[in-house]
Amino acid sequence: MTFGNQTKEVFVPVFNPANPTVEELRGMYVEDNGCVSINAGKFHRKVENSGIKIRTIKGLGYENDCVLLGEATQNVPNMWFTNKSPKAEYDFYTFNGGNATVHVYALPLFPINSKHDTRYGIMIDDGMVQWMTTSAKEYSSQWRLNVFRNSTISTINVNVDKPGKHTLKLICADPGMIIQKVVIDFGGMKRSYLGPNVTYIK
Numbered sequence: 169m170t171f172g173n174q175t176k177e178v179f180v181p182v183f184n185p186a187n188p189t190v191e192e193l194r195g196m197y198v199e200d201n202g203c204v205s206i207n208a209g210k211f212h213r214k215v216e217n218s219g220i221k222i223r224t225i226k227g228l229g230y231e232n233d234c235v236l237l238g239e240a241t242q243n244v245p246n247m248w249f250t251n252k253s254p255k256a257e258y259d260f261y262t263f264n265g266g267n268a269t270v271h272v273y274a275l276p277l278f279p280i281n282s283k284h285d286t287r288y289g290i291m292i293d294d295g296m297v298q299w300m301t302t303s304a305k306e307y308s309s310q311w312r313l314n315v316f317r318n319s320t321i322s323t324i325n326v327n328v329d330k331p332g333k334h335t336l337k338l339i340c341a342d343p344g345m346i347i348q349k350v351v352i353d354f355g356g357m358k359r360s361y362l363g364p365n366v367t368y369i370k
Contacts, residue, residue, distance in 0.1 A: 188261070193369045196333070197260040200367040202356015204260045206336065207366045208273075208347040209233025211256040219243040220254040220340055229348035230273060230319065230362050237288055240280050240344030249289065249297045254340040260352065265330040269353045272322045273363060274302045275346040276314040288347065289339030290324060297339060298324050317361070319348060328352075 169176050197206045209224040210233055216222055220238045228234045235256050238245075245254055270290060279285050286302040302320040304310040314320045328334060338347055351363050358364070 183263075185263070190369065193261055195259075196369060197258060198367050198369050199260070199262045199264065199352075199354065201364075202264070202354045203364055203367070204262065204352040205364040205367045206258050206260065206350040206352075207231040207233055207368065208235040208256070208258075208338065208349050210368070211235060211338075212259050212335075213257040215252065215255050215257075217245075217252070217254055220245055220343070222254060222256050222340070225346065228346070229275065231349050231366060234275065234346045234348050235338065237338060237340045237345040237347065238343040242343045244284065244343060245340050249291070249339060255289075255291075256338045258336045258338075258350070259333065260336060261333050262328055262331050262352075262354070264354045265328050266354070268326055268328050269357075270324050270326050270336075271351040271353065271357075271363065272300065272324075273319045273348040273350070274322065275348060276304075276311075276318065276320050277302065277344065277346065278306070279303065279342065280344060284342045286345060287341035288345045289337075289341055290326070291337040291339060292326050292328060293334050295326070298326070299341060300324065302345075326352075328354075 214222045225234045289297045291297045300322045
Protein backbone atom coordinates (compact mmCIF):
# COMPACT_ATOMS: atom_id res chain seq x y z
CA MET A 169 0.00 0.00 0.00
CA THR A 170 1.45 3.35 -1.06
CA PHE A 171 0.39 6.78 0.16
CA GLY A 172 2.51 9.80 -0.58
CA ASN A 173 6.13 8.69 -0.51
CA GLN A 174 5.51 5.86 1.95
CA THR A 175 4.92 2.19 1.19
CA LYS A 176 3.53 -0.28 3.71
CA GLU A 177 2.92 -4.02 3.51
CA VAL A 178 -0.51 -5.21 4.60
CA PHE A 179 -1.09 -8.90 5.30
CA VAL A 180 -4.59 -10.19 4.65
CA PRO A 181 -5.51 -13.73 5.79
CA VAL A 182 -7.09 -15.81 3.03
CA PHE A 183 -9.04 -19.04 3.44
CA ASN A 184 -9.85 -20.68 0.11
CA PRO A 185 -9.94 -24.49 0.44
CA ALA A 186 -9.97 -26.59 -2.70
CA ASN A 187 -12.64 -28.83 -1.20
CA PRO A 188 -15.53 -28.60 -0.83
CA THR A 189 -16.32 -26.43 -3.84
CA VAL A 190 -18.78 -23.55 -3.74
CA GLU A 191 -21.18 -25.63 -5.82
CA GLU A 192 -21.12 -28.37 -3.19
CA LEU A 193 -21.95 -25.84 -0.47
CA ARG A 194 -24.82 -24.09 -2.22
CA GLY A 195 -28.04 -24.16 -0.25
CA MET A 196 -26.32 -24.65 3.12
CA TYR A 197 -25.29 -22.46 6.02
CA VAL A 198 -21.47 -22.48 6.02
CA GLU A 199 -18.93 -21.65 8.72
CA ASP A 200 -17.31 -18.25 8.11
CA ASN A 201 -14.72 -16.64 10.38
CA GLY A 202 -15.29 -19.28 13.02
CA CYS A 203 -19.08 -19.26 13.20
CA VAL A 204 -22.22 -20.41 11.42
CA SER A 205 -25.10 -17.92 11.40
CA ILE A 206 -28.57 -19.26 10.59
CA ASN A 207 -31.75 -17.40 9.66
CA ALA A 208 -34.28 -19.45 11.62
CA GLY A 209 -37.09 -18.54 9.23
CA LYS A 210 -35.31 -20.26 6.34
CA PHE A 211 -35.23 -23.92 7.32
CA HIS A 212 -34.45 -26.83 4.99
CA ARG A 213 -37.09 -29.23 6.28
CA LYS A 214 -39.81 -29.43 8.88
CA VAL A 215 -41.56 -32.28 10.65
CA GLU A 216 -45.16 -31.63 11.73
CA ASN A 217 -48.16 -33.58 12.92
CA SER A 218 -51.90 -32.98 12.90
CA GLY A 219 -51.76 -30.90 16.08
CA ILE A 220 -48.50 -28.95 15.72
CA LYS A 221 -47.57 -26.84 12.69
CA ILE A 222 -44.35 -24.97 11.92
CA ARG A 223 -44.25 -21.89 9.69
CA THR A 224 -42.16 -18.89 8.71
CA ILE A 225 -43.27 -15.42 9.81
CA LYS A 226 -42.15 -12.81 7.28
CA GLY A 227 -41.17 -9.26 8.22
CA LEU A 228 -40.32 -10.06 11.85
CA GLY A 229 -37.05 -10.36 13.72
CA TYR A 230 -33.40 -9.48 13.21
CA GLU A 231 -33.24 -11.25 9.83
CA ASN A 232 -36.75 -10.25 8.68
CA ASP A 233 -37.83 -13.90 9.01
CA CYS A 234 -38.66 -16.01 12.06
CA VAL A 235 -39.81 -19.57 12.60
CA LEU A 236 -42.93 -20.23 14.67
CA LEU A 237 -42.60 -23.56 16.49
CA GLY A 238 -46.30 -24.37 16.76
CA GLU A 239 -49.21 -21.96 17.10
CA ALA A 240 -49.72 -20.59 20.61
CA THR A 241 -53.11 -22.30 20.86
CA GLN A 242 -51.88 -25.71 19.68
CA ASN A 243 -51.03 -28.74 21.77
CA VAL A 244 -47.86 -29.23 23.77
CA PRO A 245 -45.87 -32.12 22.24
CA ASN A 246 -44.52 -35.02 24.22
CA MET A 247 -41.18 -33.89 25.68
CA TRP A 248 -39.74 -37.36 25.05
CA PHE A 249 -37.95 -36.76 21.75
CA THR A 250 -38.39 -39.12 18.82
CA ASN A 251 -37.64 -38.84 15.12
CA LYS A 252 -41.31 -37.92 14.64
CA SER A 253 -41.19 -34.99 17.08
CA PRO A 254 -42.21 -31.70 15.39
CA LYS A 255 -39.10 -29.73 14.47
CA ALA A 256 -37.38 -27.46 11.95
CA GLU A 257 -34.08 -28.65 10.45
CA TYR A 258 -31.13 -26.65 9.11
CA ASP A 259 -28.20 -28.10 7.15
CA PHE A 260 -24.82 -26.51 7.81
CA TYR A 261 -21.16 -27.13 6.96
CA THR A 262 -18.18 -26.58 9.26
CA PHE A 263 -14.45 -26.50 8.68
CA ASN A 264 -13.87 -27.20 12.37
CA GLY A 265 -15.00 -29.83 14.81
CA GLY A 266 -15.06 -29.99 18.58
CA ASN A 267 -16.71 -27.82 21.20
CA ALA A 268 -18.92 -24.96 20.08
CA THR A 269 -21.30 -22.50 21.68
CA VAL A 270 -24.81 -22.14 20.29
CA HIS A 271 -26.57 -18.79 20.71
CA VAL A 272 -30.33 -18.82 20.05
CA TYR A 273 -32.09 -15.50 19.46
CA ALA A 274 -35.80 -15.79 20.25
CA LEU A 275 -38.60 -13.25 20.41
CA PRO A 276 -39.36 -12.21 24.02
CA LEU A 277 -42.57 -13.96 25.06
CA PHE A 278 -44.46 -14.88 28.20
CA PRO A 279 -45.95 -18.35 28.68
CA ILE A 280 -49.53 -18.49 27.45
CA ASN A 281 -50.68 -19.53 30.95
CA SER A 282 -49.37 -20.89 34.25
CA LYS A 283 -49.34 -24.46 32.92
CA HIS A 284 -46.80 -23.63 30.20
CA ASP A 285 -43.24 -22.36 29.95
CA THR A 286 -41.23 -20.99 27.00
CA ARG A 287 -39.25 -24.11 26.13
CA TYR A 288 -37.79 -25.43 22.91
CA GLY A 289 -35.11 -28.01 22.12
CA ILE A 290 -31.76 -27.87 20.31
CA MET A 291 -30.11 -30.90 18.77
CA ILE A 292 -27.06 -31.37 16.51
CA ASP A 293 -27.34 -34.36 14.16
CA ASP A 294 -28.51 -37.31 16.26
CA GLY A 295 -26.96 -36.09 19.50
CA MET A 296 -28.59 -35.28 22.81
CA VAL A 297 -31.53 -32.87 22.93
CA GLN A 298 -30.93 -29.84 25.16
CA TRP A 299 -34.12 -28.13 26.34
CA MET A 300 -33.95 -24.37 26.75
CA THR A 301 -36.29 -21.73 28.16
CA THR A 302 -36.50 -17.99 27.54
CA SER A 303 -38.54 -17.18 30.65
CA ALA A 304 -37.71 -13.97 32.51
CA LYS A 305 -39.64 -12.53 35.45
CA GLU A 306 -41.74 -9.55 34.45
CA TYR A 307 -40.04 -6.18 35.16
CA SER A 308 -36.77 -7.89 36.10
CA SER A 309 -33.48 -6.56 34.69
CA GLN A 310 -33.35 -9.53 32.30
CA TRP A 311 -36.90 -8.81 31.12
CA ARG A 312 -36.01 -5.15 30.46
CA LEU A 313 -32.89 -6.14 28.52
CA ASN A 314 -34.89 -8.59 26.39
CA VAL A 315 -37.47 -5.91 25.59
CA PHE A 316 -34.85 -3.27 24.75
CA ARG A 317 -33.06 -5.51 22.25
CA ASN A 318 -36.27 -7.29 21.11
CA SER A 319 -34.64 -10.65 21.70
CA THR A 320 -33.86 -13.25 24.32
CA ILE A 321 -30.46 -14.85 23.78
CA SER A 322 -29.99 -18.33 25.23
CA THR A 323 -26.64 -20.11 25.12
CA ILE A 324 -25.63 -23.77 25.33
CA ASN A 325 -22.46 -25.74 24.70
CA VAL A 326 -22.45 -28.52 22.12
CA ASN A 327 -19.95 -30.85 20.50
CA VAL A 328 -19.65 -31.08 16.73
CA ASP A 329 -17.87 -34.38 16.26
CA LYS A 330 -15.99 -33.54 13.03
CA PRO A 331 -15.74 -31.02 10.18
CA GLY A 332 -18.25 -31.43 7.38
CA LYS A 333 -22.00 -31.41 6.86
CA HIS A 334 -24.31 -31.45 9.89
CA THR A 335 -27.92 -30.72 10.79
CA LEU A 336 -29.21 -28.45 13.53
CA LYS A 337 -32.73 -29.18 14.78
CA LEU A 338 -35.09 -26.78 16.57
CA ILE A 339 -37.59 -28.96 18.40
CA CYS A 340 -41.08 -27.89 19.42
CA ALA A 341 -41.90 -27.84 23.13
CA ASP A 342 -44.12 -25.09 24.52
CA PRO A 343 -46.41 -23.77 21.76
CA GLY A 344 -45.94 -20.36 20.18
CA MET A 345 -42.14 -20.07 20.47
CA ILE A 346 -40.67 -17.73 17.84
CA ILE A 347 -36.98 -18.12 16.95
CA GLN A 348 -35.15 -15.37 15.04
CA LYS A 349 -31.67 -16.75 14.41
CA VAL A 350 -29.13 -19.29 15.62
CA VAL A 351 -25.35 -18.82 15.75
CA ILE A 352 -22.93 -21.74 16.18
CA ASP A 353 -19.68 -20.25 17.47
CA PHE A 354 -16.36 -22.09 17.19
CA GLY A 355 -14.49 -19.17 18.72
CA GLY A 356 -14.71 -16.54 15.99
CA MET A 357 -17.87 -14.69 17.01
CA LYS A 358 -17.38 -10.97 17.68
CA ARG A 359 -19.52 -8.91 20.01
CA SER A 360 -22.33 -7.12 18.16
CA TYR A 361 -25.95 -6.09 18.60
CA LEU A 362 -27.50 -8.26 15.88
CA GLY A 363 -24.98 -11.09 15.84
CA PRO A 364 -23.01 -12.12 12.73
CA ASN A 365 -24.55 -11.88 9.28
CA VAL A 366 -26.25 -15.01 7.98
CA THR A 367 -23.66 -17.34 6.41
CA TYR A 368 -25.86 -18.94 3.75
CA ILE A 369 -24.46 -19.90 0.34
CA LYS A 370 -27.01 -19.24 -2.41
